[in-house]
Amino acid sequence: MTDTATILKEMREKAPLVQCITNYVAMNVAANVLLSAGASPAMVHCEEEAGEFAGLASALTVNIGTLSPLWIGGMKAAIDGATAKGTPWVFDPVAHFATDFRRNAARELLERGPTILRGNASEILAFSGATGGGKGVDAGDSVEAAEETARRLASERTMVVAVTGENDFVTDGTRSARIHGGSPIMPKVTALGCALTCLVGAFAGARPDDPFSATVAALSFYAVAGSHAHDIAEGPGTFAVHFLDQLASLTPAELEAEARITLP
Ligand SMILES: Nc1ncnc2c1ncn2[C@@H]1O[C@H](COP(=O)(O)OP(=O)(O)OP(=O)(O)O)[C@@H](O)[C@H]1O
Ligand SMILES: Cc1ncsc1CCO
Ligand SMILES: [Mg+2]
DSSP, X not given: OOHHHHHHHHHHHHOOEEEEEOOTTTHHHHHHHHHHHTOEEEOOOOHHHHHHHHTTOSEEEEEOTTOOHHHHHHHHHHHHHHHHHTOOEEXXXXXXXXXXXXXXXXXXXXXXXXXXXXXXHHHHHHTTTOOOSOBTTBOOSOHHHHHHHHHHHHHHHTOEEEEESSSEEEEOSSOEEEEEOOOTTGXXXXXXXXXXXXXXXXXXXXXXXXXXXXXXXXXXXXXXXXXXXXXXXXXXXXXXXXXXXXXXXXXXXXHHHHOEEEOO
């Protein structure tokens, strides 16, 4: 079996508990994506318990999509709890370029050293200081335009960076991969990127010693499920339903046969 298929199998066997600090739009979508895929989501974000809970989880994901000051305290507590146990954490810097509040919060969270950074092309590109074409939470730049920034961030900060879009790009600064597939309907269903960030957490929770391979596996699994759902969906509404069914039914053997990963 390829590494990607093996990691899917291991993720389902372990059914990792993933603490998801995500936004109000994504909470339900992400929990369903994780349950369908075979992981165990828990949306726990308040400062009083987020750090303690992180000690129980196999992975933590942090997303600033609907940020407020109280949530930042919960995020920092959870990150400190995860870091103390060597638990991987994934950062999704939603629209961090849009306002000073978001920019400052994203900078502080990035300083805490995520294991994996996952964003759309405009979000990753904006870390280079470029203004880019992002329109709020939606990307306006190509993945290719963000690849150099992704490589530089990954090697400077010793983390994995995943840029998603029509084709996805993953790098740890040394190794890189492109993942093909998915569907142009995916950006028309809200929070599929945010849910992917949580799913990357589940795969990293199954392979904490190899976050690069875990990220490639998660994105490949998502892309194949997205391609399958595309073939039977009639639009964004039915896509969302079929996509969950595909995440639940896709086997490691199908993933092995259909994943399209190229090395740049
Ligand atoms: N044009 C496309 N063709 C195929 N797949 C796509 C396309 N655009 C996005 N995707 C896929 O959709 C998923 C979400 O990526 P996207 O870059 O849209 O995230 P995002 O902008 O953070 O989403 P959101 O903020 O709505 O949660 C990824 O798996 C990506 O590969
Ligand atoms: C629509 C939206 N607004 C803030 S977060 C979010 C979900 C997609 O990122
Ligand atoms: Mg996003």
